[in-house]
Amino acid sequence: MLEVTATATRSRQSSQLLGHGTLRENVKAMQESNKPMWRKPILIGGLGLSAALWAWSSLQDALWQTGEFGVLSLAAVGTGAWWLQQQSRRVPTPAATPVDRAALERELARVRAAIAQLQAEVPHADTAVWEGQLAQLPQTLERQKLRVAIAGGAGTGRAHLAQVLANxxxxxAIDIAETATPLVGTDDDAATRATVLAADLVVFLIHGDLTASEWDCMTFLRGERQRVLLALDRQDRFLPEERAAIWQQVRDRVCPTLDAADLVAIASAPAPVKVRRHADDGTVGEWLEQTAPDLIALRNRLQQLVATEQSQLVLAAAWRQARAIGADIKAQLNRARRERALPVIQNYQWLSAAAAFATPVASLDLLATAAINAQLVADLGAMYCQDFSWQQAQTAAGALGRLMAQLGLVELTTQAVAGLLKGNALTYAAGGLVQGVSAAYLTRLAGLSLIAYFEEQELPAGGELQGDRLQKHLQAIGEQTRRAAIFQDFVRGVAQQxxxxxxxxAS
Structure with a gap:
């Protein structure tokens, strides 16, 4: 039976992205799965039909002389065309509504359900800390002071404004914390994001029109239902007409996202003013005199929010804290599910490789691969509590094929595999080898992309697959797995087996 010798240089990332074991191990794992292979109708039906057509095609070779890429594109595009058209017509998600007590209760119930799900799937998981945090959340609603975070980029004067407000x-009526602007789209600034999201209110300091990073940060905060006061500072540094132009520019840009009343102009650290005094004896004295900060607009808005919206702001902070607890639970649940899902993908990638390698006719190995990928969708969906019917799994697998064809992944993979195998004349001459290795890679790519897609879904999961998000993961994981060392290691290992x-x- 077959074995693959792992190289000493294979990294942990390589084994997770493009891992492969022996055929004996994978067949055994498949047989020991929760549902035996003979009870997987999509897989058995597709493979059976592929075998029947292969027997027929041996007598009708002339009818199957279609180019490999043409058939591949036709199979992928035809199955998923309607599904992707429907996804492209989705209406954008409406803006988030303000948080009320009912919204908080729904979030708490969702987190409790996530804890129960984790306990069911990972019995040894320790959930006591999360349960304790969840139990304390209602007590935070009784706070008498608003937690205010002062955020802004480097050099915006966050610390100085915090000192001024302290006097x-x-x-x-408020507790003040100063923090940097959290970076969006990275994991390097998790502590800053946590501080900002834990606040009831954020005063966001800018000195002019928003930069791209400031806009991204503010949009992120509003998406988390965080109330933001945008403070346009250093107003004393501009001439009156410049001040008016900058104010209008910022207002036009942010008011679709912010309430107009939440944009305020301040001068937290006015520049010293030169004072000149003429004495009676004709001498002239000059000195710089520090003027008082101008925080009238900010002070008035804070007082108004404390008086009229404190309870709603505190509710929203509790809602965000519940979401943060849920995110931690989800991360642990995803880790456990991924550990179970990776061997399943590995099993199906070998089935795809064997089916394509054993069936020289491109159209027939595509039929077998489509059946395998449809069953993969169904099995992974079940692992992530997103069950698919037989028809839904077939449609989703076809849509995956269409996306791969649109992104050029099919042709790119086949060309890359052929290029690597050409170095060995005997290897390259083996019939179906390029197709087998390519099928294994594309099945693994589909599986890893589905894992990434399911992991970002809200708990509990549900609903149809969204083509745009799935495409994002296909592109990202495709780039990762095509890195030279990882890809070469995978191709050689599959080819050897x-x-x-x-x-x-034959046994």
């Missing part, structure tokens, strides 16, 4: 009468399988005597 204002409004300090009796397929060649050994072909050389082994």
């Amino acid at each position: 204002e009468p409004i300090k009796a 397929l060649q050994a399988r072909a050389a082994a005597p």
Whole structure:
């Protein structure tokens, strides 16, 4: 039977992205799965039909002289065309509504359900900390002071504004924390994001029109239902007409996202003013005199929010805290599910490789691969609590094929595999080897993309697959797995196993 010798240089990332075991191990794992292979109707039906058509095609070779890429594109495009058209017509998600007590209760119920799901899937998981945090959340609604975070980029004067506000009468009604602007789209600034999202209110400091990073950050905060006061600082540094132009520019840009009342102009650290005094004896004295900060607009808005919206702001903060707890639970659940899902993908990638390698006719190995990928969709969906019917799994698998064809992944993969195998004349000459290795890679790519897609879904999962999000994961994982060392290691390992399988005597 077959074995693959792992190289000493294979990294942990390589084994997760493009792992492969022996055919014996994978067949055994498949047989020991929760549902035996004979009870997988999509897989058995597709493979059976492929075998029947292969027997017929041996007598009708002339009818199957279609180019490999033409048939591949036709099979992928035809199955998923309607599904992707429907996805492209989706209406954008409406803006988030303000958080009320009912919304908080729904979020708490969702987190409790996530804890129960984790306990069911990972019995040894320790959920005591999360349960304790969840139990304390209702007590936070009784807070008498608003938690205010002052955020902004480097050099915006966050610390100074916090010091100035600490001497204002409004300090009796708020607790102030100064923090940097959280970076969006990275994991390097998790602590800053946590601080900002834990606040009831964020005062966001800018000095002019928003930069791209400031806009991204503010949009992120609003998406998390975080109330933001946008403070346009250093107003004393501009001439009156410049001040008016900058104000209007910022207002036009942010008011679709912010309430107009939440944009305020301040001068937290006015520049010193030159004072000149003429004495009676004719001498002239000059000095710089520091003027008082101008925080009237910010102070008034804070007082108004404390008086009229404090309870709603506190509710929203509790809602975000519940979501943060849910995100931690989801991360642990995803790790456990991924550990179970990777061997399943590995099993199906070998089935795809064997089917394509054993069936020289491109159209027939595509039929077998489509059946395998449809069953893969169904099995992974079940692992992530997103069950698919027989028809839904077939449609989703066809849509995956269409996306791969649109992104050029099919042709790119086949060309890359052929290029690597050409170096060995005997290897390259083996019939069906390029198709077998390519099918294994594309099945693994589909499986890893589905895992990434399911992992970002809200708990509990549900609903149809969204083509745009699935495409994003296909592109990202395709780029990762096509890195030279990882891809070469995978191609050689699969090729060796397929060649050994072909050389082994029939049992």
